Amino acid sequence: METKLSMEIAKRFHILEDFRKGYLKPEKTANILGVTRQHIYRLKKKVEDMGIEGLIHGNRGKPSPRRIEEETEEMIKTFYQEQYQGFNISHFTEKLNEEEGIEISREKVRQILLESGLYERRNHPVHRTWRDPMCKEGMMLQYDTSDHDFLEGRGPRLYLIGGIDDATNEVPFAQFFLKDGTIENMIVLKGIFERKGFPLSIYLDRDSKFITTRRGGLHVELKDGVYEKKTQIARALEELGIKMIYAGSPQAKGRIERLWGTFQDRLVSELRHEKIDEMNVANEYLLNIYLPSHNKKFSKEPKVSETAWRKIPEGIKLENILCMKDKRKVKGDSTISYKGKWYKILPTKTRYGFIKAEVEVQEHINGSLHIFYKGEELPTVLIEKRERDDENFRQEQLSEKEILYQIS
Incomplete structure (x- = not known):
């Protein structure tokens, strides 16, 4: 039976012929015909096997x-x-x-x-020339906080804190919080280190959590000139041997700024789609569902396969480093004060008293308080403030001597 060829089929045939002969590239051919690149190769095979007849659908009697x-x-x-x-x-x-x-x-x-008017064209961002990524994963972690209404009014406004590997674009860990404070950032850093180890460096902004930005008062000590006291996070990262690199502008943190743009688009849409309106549920979804999918889709292989992430050495307890540390001098009644509360230091098997000794107070990210002297944690008890010259103080001194006698 003679086949009547429409102008459209003839046009498609000639375009595919140009593609077969190498005159047109796959992408160009797909755009002209309005089909996917994969479908171009299926059409090419039909033309090779059946000629122009392969483009005639032959579905008479079926829906067009x-x-x-x-x-x-x-x-x-x-x-x-x-x-x-x-x-x-x-x-x-x-x-x-x-x-x-x-x-x-x-x-x-x-x-x-x-x-259909359901979507509006978006303006393309201004193109910038970014620096080349690091060659190995773990060489640099870009780290930042995104302040955005991730729940779109269905719940509280949240801060998303996290980091991205500069070489691979992998996001090892991130978490939502109600505020962007030192403790919250320590929780995220601990989550990253437990999963990946220590990076060689962290690239972050000049926020007061990371670098001293004010001068005078407690923020500066005079010692052979002006010396800026480290922030708690800077002190912790120095203890872990991680170099801090400060960005001069938001644009300098290109990869994580683009990451937050993706999260503020895709993650917000996913949270809406799942009808999530609570922070804890959002964190569970982020960690268990969104991040694995995101990393699978957007991460890439580094130029060099060898990793620069360093394993956590044995004996290192992150909770004793990623914490708030301060110094206190023990008073004459073996007590110290911290944040308006009084703690009494009890005798140990090796030492009866710690009067006038300088101890280190650690406030851990779980809220617990620990007091150390030369690396040894001391037994303590929370008490009411006592006066040195009252009868209770004298009775305590006698009790402490009895304790010393019992443990000696």
Whole structure:
């Protein structure tokens, strides 16, 4: 039977012939025909096997491709309006392919949403020339906080604290908090170190949590000139042998700034899609579902396969380093004060008293308090403030002598 060829089929045939002969590249051919790159190769094989007849659908008696296409477009519009409102084009296309079973190109989805008025064109960011990434994973961790309404009013405004490996774009750990304080940042750093080890350096901004930004008072000590007292985080990272590099501007932290842009888009959409409105639930979703998927999609292989992450040495207890540390001098009644509370230091088997000794107070990230003297943790008890010259103090001194006699 003689086949009547439409102008459209003839046009497609000539374009595919140019592609087969190498005159057109796959991407260009796909754009002209409005199909995916994979489908171009299927059409090429049909032409090679059957010639122009391979482009004739031959589906008489079945719904036309145009009708099927219209039904699919309506489904896509419905999905976007009812389940994926606010998703960007790429993210929405991934959801259609992975979760809704609709295989379609990003450009086709973009066309459908733009023509229906469901999506507005976004301005492209100004292009900047970024420095080359590090060659090994673990050489540099870019670290920052994103202050954003991640729950879009369904719950409290949250801070997202985390880091990204400069070489691989992997996000080893991140967590939501109600505030962006020293303890919160120590919790995240501990989470990163427990999962990956220690990086050689951390690249961060000049926030007062990381570097002393004020002068005078407690922030500066005079010793052979002006000496700036380290922040708690700077002191902890120095103890761990991690170099701190301070960025001069937000643009200098390019990778993590782009990461936060992705999270403020994709993660916000996912939290909305899952109807999450609590911080604890958001953290569970972030750690167990979102981050593994994000890292699989966006991380890359480093230029050099050897890792620069350093394992945590045996004997190192992160809770004794990533904590708030301060010095106190023991008073005559064996007590110290810390944050308005009084603690009595009890005798040990090796020493009866610690009067006038300088001890180290550690406030751990779990809220517990620990007092050390030359690396040894001391037994303590929380008490009411006592006066040295009252009867209770004299009775305590006698009791302490009895304790010393019993343990000697």
